[in-house]
Amino acid sequence: MSALGFSSVLLLLCLSSGVNALFLHVLLRCQVYSGDGHDAVYLEQLYFNKLLLGQYNSTLGKFTGYTEFSKPIADSLNNSTRIMEQERKNTWRNCRDYVQRFYKEFIGKTVKPHVRLRSVEAGSSRHPAMLVCSAYGFYPKQIRLTWLRNGKEVTSDVTSTEELPNGNWLYQIHSQLEYTPRPGEKIICMVEHASLMDPELYDWVPMMPESKWNKIALGTAGLLLGLVLLVAGLIYYRKKSSGRTLVPQY
Structure with missing residues (x-):
């Protein structure tokens, strides 16, 4: 809510200034440096026409304005106890709490290589x-x-x-x-x-070089060809032998 409120006020100020091109972008970012999420940094950043107007940083615990429009608004938000308390809750809800739950449910388990x-x-x-x-x-x-x-x-x-x-x-x-x-x-x-x-x-099972595989393939092919010729020769010989007529000798 504070980020949206921050954005709304800045947008009204920009409109009143007569700016023609309007592009408002709010970025909520959670930067995590360890799996447990305790060192997570929560950022709310507001950009207008690609220019960073202001942000909330959970490490600093306050809003920071970067233009003449956003600086007084940031100071006003920092002086609001209700808004600052809401930002502290946002830090846990949008960042640390989510990271810890995600870590426990998914990343806390080991994955085999x-x-x-x-x-x-x-x-x-x-x-x-x-x-x-x-x-x-x-x-x-x-x-x-x-x-x-x-x-x-x-x-x-x-x-x-x-x-x-x-x-x-x-x-x-x-x-x-x-x-x-x-x-x-x-x-x-x-x-x-x-x-x-x-x-x-x-x-490691060494693979045989391609040259040796080629020699084995040629040798196997030659052996198979020799067996085929041998079988064909035996068949031919048996057929020729069975076709002969024996003549008795006196």
């Missing part, structure tokens, strides 16, 4: 191979991705991003391992998060 392990080109590196372990859509923000090579933690040639916000209260993170492949080795990406009872392990 979706993990993807893949190989990418190493690019300019002293190692010929690179693995990327990515975790998507998890909450809360704190998470740990660890590389294990033959059961031992790898600390060198590892780079990781920070937890990146998706914009929907969820996060993602990516960790890269540059390495030189060795026969028979086992590489694991271990993920630790509040949503998991125990760390989850994701084994």
Whole structure:
């Protein structure tokens, strides 16, 4: 109500001043810096023709006018006990109380990450191979991705991003391992998060290079062709043998 009252008075003053173009915009904003909402800042801002005329800031606990029209109105509102009490209630109803309820109902729960392990080109590196372990859509923000090579933690040639916000209260993170492949080795990406009872392990299964797949495909095709020719030869031989007439010899 105070924001609307503030707007109405300012609008009348602007109309009386003979301004032709009129565009009034009231913005109610809640700025939150933690999930519990206790440090939330509630703002009521009034714009006229894209110019900020005045605002209420819950941190300051008062209205502030920025033009010759709005300054005396802001001072008048600040001197009203009823209006200031209403603004304090608005701070809790429109901001802190809403954030706390939203946090408890939705964000207070943990969300398990979706993990993807893949190989990418190493690019300019002293190692010929690179693995990327990515975790998507998890909450809360704190998470740990660890590389294990033959059961031992790898600390060198590892780079990781920070937890990146998706914009929907969820996060993602990516960790890269540059390495030189060795026969028979086992590489694991271990993920630790509040949503998991125990760390989850994701084994890297090396994919065969395309050149080897081509050789296997050609070899398989050749083997199948040889089997077809062999079967066809046997059928032909049996038919030819059954068509012969045996002549007795004396």
